[in-house]
Amino acid sequence: MNIFVSHLTTRKIALLGLLIALNLVVAKFLSFGVWSVRISFTFVIVFLMAAWFGPVLAGLAAGLADVVGTLLLSGGQGSYFFGFTISAFLGAFIYGLFFYQKKATNWRILAAVVLNLLLVDSLLNTWWICLLYHTSFNSIFWLRAFKEILMLPIQFLILKFISSNQTLESLKQRI
Numbered sequence: 001m002n003i004f005v006s007h008l009t010t011r012k013i014a015l016l017g018l019l020i021a022l023n024l025v026v027a028k029f030l031s032f033g034v035w036s037v038r039i040s041f042t043f044v045i046v047f048l049m050a051a052w053f054g055p056v057l058a059g060l061a062a063g064l065a066d067v068v069g070t071l072l073l074s075g076g077q078g079s080y081f082f083g084f085t086i087s088a089f090l091g092a093f094i095y096g097l098f099f100y101q102k103k104a105t106n107w108r109i110l111a112a113v114v115l116n117l118l119l120v121d122s123l124l125n126t127w128w129i130c131l132l133y134h135t136s137f138n139s140i141f142w143l144r145a146f147k148e149i150l151m152l153p154i155q156f157l158i159l160k161f162i163s164s165n166q167t168l169e170s171l172k173q174r175i
């Protein structure tokens with residue numbers, strides 16, 4: 001089996017579709033914040049996609065969830081912006097590199113969370129917001145970076161708990 005892509009079966013495609021749908025539900029109902037600082041728990045779903053399906057499929061699924069979520073659930077608040085789809089892909093890809101067919105050790109969890117929070121959320125997403133809303137990078141970066149520092153222990157602990165959950169581990173073995 002390739003390290004980047006898992007072998008697709010009907011069961012895997014159905015499960016990936018369910019995870020995409022769950023990602024949309026979590027993004028809609030378990031996210032809060034304002035336009036430049038948003039807290040969401042979709043990272044849990046992205047972690048599961050990446051650990052179970054690999055970096056490429058998880059990245060594609062996360063990108064698809066971003067497109068579908070924006071088009072269906074934005075409520076007319078904004079239009080689609082391709083940059084956030086790139087970020088969604090990269091975030092899932094990073095998780096896939098660290099967790100697909102690998103044990104989720106403390107080091108791996110910490111490294112993956114730090115990379116995602118620093119590169120994708122703090123830098124790339126801030127840049128997308130600046131392009132989209134014509135704001136200064138420095139004017140919002142520090143507030144967003146502070147939020148990411150606060151999220152670091154939260155994401156680490158949640159992913160540590162999720163990765164050691166025996167029910168999810170047995171589900172992974174059945175995929």
